[in-house]
Amino acid sequence: xxxxxxxxxxxxxxxxxxxxxxxxxxxxxxxxxxxxxxxxxxxxxxxxxxxxxxxxxxxxxxxxxxxxxxxxxxxxxxxxxxxxxxxxxxxxxxxxxxxxxxxxxxxxxxxxxxxxxxxxxxxxxxxxxxxxxxxxxxxxxxxxxxxxxxxxxxxxxxx
Amino acid sequence: xxxxxxxxxxxxxxxxxxxxxxxxxxxxxxxxxxxxxxxxxxxxxxxxxxxxxxxxxxxxxxxxxxxxxxxxxxxxxxxxxxxxxxxxxxxxxxxxxxxxxxxxxxxxxxxxxxxxxxxxxxxxxxxxxxxxxxxxxxxxxxxxxxxxxxxxxxxxxxxxxxxxxxxxxxxxxxxxxxxxxxxxxxxxxxxxxxxxxxxxxxxxxxxxxxxxxxxxxxxxxxxxxxxxxxxxxxxxxxxxxxxxxxxxxxxxxxxxxxxxxxxxxxxxxxxxxxxxxxxxxxxxxxxxxxxxxxxxxxxxxxxxxxxxxxxxxxxxxxxxxxxxxxxxxxxxxxxxxxxxxxxxxxxxxxxxxxxxxxxxxxxxxxxxxxxxxxxxxxxxxxxxxxxx
Ligand SMILES: Cc1ncc(COP(=O)(O)O)c(C=O)c1O
Numbered sequence: 017x018x019x020x021x022x023x024x025x026x027x028x029x030x031x032x033x034x035x036x037x038x039x040x041x042x043x044x045x046x047x048x049x050x051x052x053x054x055x056x057x058x059x060x061x062x063x064x065x066x067x068x069x070x071x072x073x074x075x076x077x078x079x080x081x082x083x084x085x086x087x088x089x090x091x092x093x094x095x096x097x098x099x100x101x102x103x104x105x106x107x108x109x110x111x112x113x114x115x116x117x118x119x120x121x122x123x124x125x126x127x128x129x130x131x132x133x134x135x136x137x138x139x140x141x142x143x144x145x146x147x148x149x150x151x152x153x154x155x156x157x158x159x160x161x162x163x164x165x166x167x168x169x170x171x172x173x174x175x
Numbered sequence: 176x177x178x179x180x181x182x183x184x185x186x187x188x189x190x191x192x193x194x195x196x197x198x199x200x201x202x203x204x205x206x207x208x209x210x211x212x213x214x215x216x217x218x219x220x221x222x223x224x225x226x227x228x229x230x231x232x233x234x235x236x237x238x239x240x241x242x243x244x245x246x247x248x249x250x251x252x253x254x255x256x257x258x259x260x261x262x263x264x265x266x267x268x269x270x271x272x273x274x275x276x277x278x279x280x281x282x283x284x285x286x287x288x289x290x291x292x293x294x295x296x297x298x299x300x301x302x303x304x305x306x307x308x309x310x311x312x313x314x315x316x317x318x319x320x321x322x323x324x325x326x327x328x329x330x331x332x333x334x335x336x337x338x339x340x341x342x343x344x345x346x347x348x349x350x351x352x353x354x355x356x357x358x359x360x361x362x363x364x365x366x367x368x369x370x371x372x373x374x375x376x377x378x379x380x381x382x383x384x385x386x387x388x389x390x391x392x393x394x395x396x397x398x399x400x401x402x403x404x405x406x407x408x409x410x411x412x413x414x415x416x417x418x419x420x421x422x423x424x425x426x427x428x429x430x431x432x433x434x435x436x437x438x439x440x441x442x443x444x445x446x447x448x449x450x451x452x453x454x455x456x457x458x459x460x461x462x463x464x465x466x467x468x469x470x471x472x473x474x475x476x477x478x479x480x481x482x483x484x485x486x487x488x489x490x491x492x493x494x495x496x497x498x499x500x501x502x503x504x505x506x507x508x509x510x511x512x513x514x515x516x517x518x519x520x521x522x523x524x525x526x527x528x529x530x531x532x533x534x535x536x537x538x539x540x541x542x543x544x545x546x547x548x549x550x551x552x553x554x555x556x557x558x559x560x561x562x563x
Contacts, residue, residue: 024473028546035546038480039473171213171417 018050022059025051029063068155068163076123078107078152079130081138083118084145093117096143105133116148127151190306194529198513202523209552210523211540214351214497216415218470220452221463224414227455228448236447242439243431244272244423245450251457252423259383260393262401268428271435272445272453276381276422278438279407281307283377283424284343286434288313292342297328298531299499300347301379305531313342319533322501325490326355326533330364337368343375346394349382352530352539353499354475354492359392366397375430376404381422382495384413384464387472391494395425402427410449412495413464414456419449471496474542474549481553482540485560496543499527503536505563513538515559522555 020040024031033051037044054060069076085096093111100120101109108121120138124130134149155163180188195212202208219225243249249266256262264270273279280303288294290312296304297318305315318336320326333344346365348357357365369376376394383391395404409422424434456463475492482489482500489500502512509526517523527537542549 031546035477035550038477039546041476169213169217171215171217 021047021050022054025060025063066159066161070155070163076125077127077130078121078123078155080150080152081120081122081134082116082148082150083120083138084115084147085117086143086145088143092143096141099141100138103133103137105129186310186312190309193302195302195525198517198523198525198529201514202517205517205521208517208521208523209548209555211542211544211549211552212523212525213541213543215417215543216412216467216496217543217545218415218467220414220416220419221456221460223459224416224452224456224463228419228452231448231451236451238447240272240444240447240450242444243270243435244445245447245454248272248450248454248457251454252425255457256393256406256425260391260396262393262396262406262425264425265428269425269431271424271431271438272450273407273409273422273424273438274442274445275411275420276379276407276409277303278442278445279409279422279424280304280377280379282434282437282441283405283407283426283430284308284311284313285437286430287342287375289342291340293338293340294343294345295333295336295341296345296531297347299326299350299352299527299534299537300345300530301351302530304345304347308343314340316341317532319531320353320355321533322490322537326350326353326499327357327361328365330368333365334368337372337374341372341374343377344369346376346378348378348380349386349391349494351382351495352497352525352527352534353490354495354497355490356386356388356391356494357394358389359397362392362394362397366394366400369403370399374403376400378404378406380406380408381412383408385468385471385496386494387468387475388493405430410453410456413467414453414460415463415467416449416452416456419446419452421445421449421453471542474544474546477546478540478542478549478553481549482556485553485557487556487560496541498540498542499537500540501536502527502538505560507563509535509538516556519562520555520559522552522559524552524556 021036024036033047034044037047097109100106105122105124106120107123110119112119122130122133134147138144138147157163199212202210249270252270253264253266256264284307288311292313293316294308294313295318296315297320308315316336318332320328378394380393393406395401395406405424405426407424410416478498479489479491487500489498492498502509505512509528513524513526525539527534527539
């Protein structure tokens with residue numbers, strides 16, 4: 017498997033197969049084939065854009081919710097996770113080691129929306145023992161990208 | 176009124192400003208320019224290296240170091256030279272930590288050159304050699320390298336340039352601006368010419384970590400050459416540490432002993448914070464070097480192919496982070512080509528003649544930029560070339 021292609025795409029999903037082919041000194045057909053395969057087998061899960069919504073002035077609220085569950089057997093955790101990730105407002109669901117079981121990132125338009133998700137959708141699930149909701153106050157960095165203005169190139173050039 | 180022209184050193188006054196600077200100043204008067212002009216990494220210094228510098232400040236290590244540099248740093252440099260290039264230098268006697276490769280070049284010249292001594296300077300090359308040699312009282316003898324020859328030194332041409340007055344040969348590989356390298360076999364031929372002479376080689380190996388078609392070979396590792404070679408190198412390019420101003424010299428003790436005097440009286444010691452950071456770089460920076468190297472390599476292929484598809488002929492660079500295309504076929508001089516490209520298409524590259532004889536008809540394009548930036552610049556170059 018070509019992890020170089022993955023690393024390039026992870027960094028910049030907008031690179032075209034033709035560009036990648038040149039950068040890695042590979043035939044473009046091979047790059048196309050590999051990307052198709054990586055998509056088909058689920059290694060490449062998808063392509064998205066990282067947006068700093070704060071800069072648009074559009075209100076949005078994100079929160080990280082710690083969820084404790086009653087001990088489960090077999091696919092118990094999976095079932096709860098599936099139930100949660102089907103809600104479109106849920107951005108991520110992680111199974112965690114340590115003091116709680118699931119970490120759920122949720123994005124809503126308002127605090128009220130998030131609160132109602134927790135009280136009406138999350139807490140009502142049978143195996144949920146408790147939840148702790150932490151609202152995000154400001155995003156500094158997400159998915160490896162810093163939420164700031166692009167740096168001005170101030171490099172000198174006398175050499 | 177004081178007449179400054181009477182008080183200033185004639186040698187200095189007559190030294191031309193760098194041709195790159197001229198172009199840069201021009202570019203700065205315009206907006207929305209996409210430039211491929213800079214000669215330094217676009218990466219930030221890796222965080223763990225910056226942290227080591229910060230930690231040294233937190234611990235109050237704000238003193239001068241030994242003139243030649245922290246002994247731990249000199250040991251690490253010595254280890255590095257052995258590990259990477261198979262040359263052994265005694266850290267206590269054969270290594271000096273300098274203010275960049277720049278100071279290393281300067282003190283090498285100043286410790287060797289007597290008035291009238293000739294310094295062979297292959298061109299196109301980095302802009303400092305001839306001016307610094309002249310300021311030391313030397314006479315630069317230009318040895319033009321050729322596109323047909325992949326910008327390598329031709330042994331026959333070198334032989335012809337040597338006279339009884341030749342004191343030094345500058346060996347600027349991997350090369351800024353051409354991206355040329357010299358392989359071990361090619362260096363052997365140069366060594367063969369020099370072995371029985373008293374000519375000292377100043378090997379500027381600042382881009383040693385950035386080669387793409389094989390590992391760098393230091394001329395000092397070739398039989399009989401260590402005793403006549405001064406290696407000048409530094410942290411700027413390999414570790415993206417330009418602003419830290421740190422480099423070093425490795426050379427036989429009888430030479431470093433004299434160079435150290437110049438460094439001692441002129442500089443005292445190199446920046447202490449930078450020296451602590453550099454220790455961390457040498458100890459734990461191999462992966463960073465590789466990461467940046469691989470990224471430059473991808474950009475190198477990208478820009479080489481990009482230019483080719485536009486119809487601009489270039490020598491495929493093997494080192495550093497520059498490409499030096501031939502723009503002579505468009506019926507414009509290098510300066511005209513670059514000025515028009517700048518004024519009409521807002522893309523800046525550096526005319527090749529800024530790097531000395533042999534550079535006319537070429538331009539230096541740096542690929543120390545993101546792929547996105549390079550793509551934008553290539554689009555402008557393409558539009559310009561199509562208009563010609
Ligand atoms: C060939 C060459 N040598 C030496 C230097 C000097 O680098 P520094 O003084 O930052 O080590 C440069 C910088 O551009 C260079 O291109």
